[in-house]
Amino acid sequence: MSKIVKVANPIYDVVFKYLMEDTRIAKLLISALIELEVIEIELKPKEYTSDLKEKNFTVYRIDFKAKIKDKTGKEHIVLIELQKAKLATDIMRFRRYLGMQYAHKDNVIKTNKGTIALPIISIYFLGYSLDNFSSTPIIKVARQYIDHATKDILKGKEHFIESLTHDSIIIQIQAIKKKRHRTKLEQVLSVFEQSDIHEVDVNIEKYPKEFQEVIRRLTSALADPDIREVMNIEDDILEELADKERLVEKLAKQKEEIEKEKEIEKQRAEKEKQRAEAEKQRAEKEKQRAEKEKQRAKAAMIKLAKRMKKYGENINEIQKETGLSFDEIEKL
Numbered sequence: 183m184s185k186i187v188k189v190a191n192p193i194y195d196v197v198f199k200y201l202m203e204d205t206r207i208a209k210l211l212i213s214a215l216i217e218l219e220v221i222e223i224e225l226k227p228k229e230y231t232s233d234l235k236e237k238n239f240t241v242y243r244i245d246f247k248a249k250i251k252d253k254t255g256k257e258h259i260v261l262i263e264l265q266k267a268k269l270a271t272d273i274m275r276f277r278r279y280l281g282m283q284y285a286h287k288d289n290v291i292k293t294n295k296g297t298i299a300l301p302i303i304s305i306y307f308l309g310y311s312l313d314n315f316s317s318t319p320i321i322k323v324a325r326q327y328i329d330h331a332t333k334d335i336l337k338g339k340e341h342f343i344e345s346l347t348h349d350s351i352i353i354q355i356q357a358i359k360k361k362r363h364r365t366k367l368e369q370v371l372s373v374f375e376q377s378d379i380h381e382v383d384v385n386i387e388k389y390p391k392e393f394q395e396v397i398r399r400l401t402s403a404l405a406d407p408d409i410r411e412v413m414n415i416e417d418d419i420l421e422e423l424a425d426k427e428r429l430v431e432k433l434a435k436q437k438e439e440i441e442k443e444k445e446i447e448k449q450r451a452e453k454e455k456q457r458a459e460a461e462k463q464r465a466e467k468e469k470q471r472a473e474k475e476k477q478r479a480k481a482a483m484i485k486l487a488k489r490m491k492k493y494g495e496n497i498n499e500i501q502k503e504t505g506l507s508f509d510e511i512e513k514l
Contacts, residue, residue: 188381189400193309193355193374195242196412198266200403202244207395212248212262214367215320215351216303221257222249242266243279247300259291261300266307280304299345307353309376319358319368323350366390373400378417380410488514 190197202208205223213220226245246262263283265276280302283289289300315321325347327336355374363369370393375382381404386397403409483504490500497511504511 185385185387186383187386187397187401188404189373189384189397190403190409190413191373191375191377191379191382192400193266193376194380194413194416195266196409196416197400197403198242198307199244200406200409201396201399202264204395204399207399208246210393210395211370212246212264212305214370215305215353216250216262216349217322218253219251220248221251223262224248241276241279245283259300261289261302263302263304264307265304267309276304276306298341301344302348304348304350305353306350307355307374309355311354311356312352316354317357317360319354319371321352321354323352325349366393370396373397378420380404380413484510484514487511 190200192198192201202211203225205225208225209220209223212223224247226247243263243265246264247259248262249257249259251257261283263280265279267276283302284299289302290297291300292298312321325343327338327340327343328334329336353371355371355376358368358371358374359376363372369388370390373382373384373396382400384397386394389397483506487500487504487506487510490503491511491514495503497508500506500511501508
């Protein structure tokens with residue numbers, strides 16, 4: 183028989199912070215995510231943002247300095263930039279925070295070769311789905327060094343390249359909940375619930391044993407009244423943000439409709455202008471045609487008047503026949 187326990191939902195920033203402040207759990211989760219052994223890890227408490235009054239509430243960030251062991255057994259010091267976002271509009275905050283990490287003067291180490299910038303590994307927990315890979319729970323973005331000419335993969339690492347580029351892990355929380363868990367890591371991360379649910383049911387008998395500490399920590403968080411209160415505050419703020427987003431979306435739609443109406447009216451006015459111009463041109467052509475016709479008719483009457491005058495017809499008869507004036511006939 184399965185054993186179900188209730189734990190706090192780590193999608194909430196206050197719970198996520200409480201979970202990751204435990205360095206044993208941070209080592210466990212980050213090791214599983216980057217697929218490298220984390221030997222030591224240090225939370226950089228001055229770096230994370232957790233003020234509910236801040237405008238950037240939709241993004242939560244924790245920074246770690248970690249000693250990791252690569253697949254060859256060599257040890258490295260790296261920065262772990264861990265960010266969690268609730269909205270798809272938060273990408274610019276990701277870029278800004280990452281830029282701050284690259285620029286920070288403390289994110290370096292001294293070696294016998296001089297000062298070297300620490301490599302960065304970025305981990306993103308997304309509360310929304312990517313457009314093209316919405317069904318993939320965890321996406322690993324791993325760099326390769328490639329010989330441009332031969333396309334061969336180059337072995338080894340270079341500080342220059344490591345200092346200017348970085349690997350990333352993207353966790354899509356919605357995708358984890360939608361499909362059967364294929365790995366222990368996906369099962370571990372299934373405790374994240376992308377909703378305003380404060381309590382998540384977990385079958386601890388099916389939860390990976392080496393990650394049971396995660397469940398114990400989240401159970402402890404659920405029992406803390408202060409954490410529960412902050413979860414309620416997060417709900418209120420997110421609802422307010424959602425209301426604002428809906429209002430912005432509504433205003434944007436109204437603006438789009440107004441712009442569309444303006445464009446239709448502009449096109450209508452342009453067509454009317456073109457129609458009026460075409461009508462004017464047709465009237466001008468008709469006027470020119472009528473004038474030419476009048477000139478042809480008059481030329482024909484002058485020719486007839488000359489002929490009648492030549493044969494001795496009197497002026498009155500010529501006037502009656504051609505419609506020319508006395509003076510016009512006299513000048514012929």
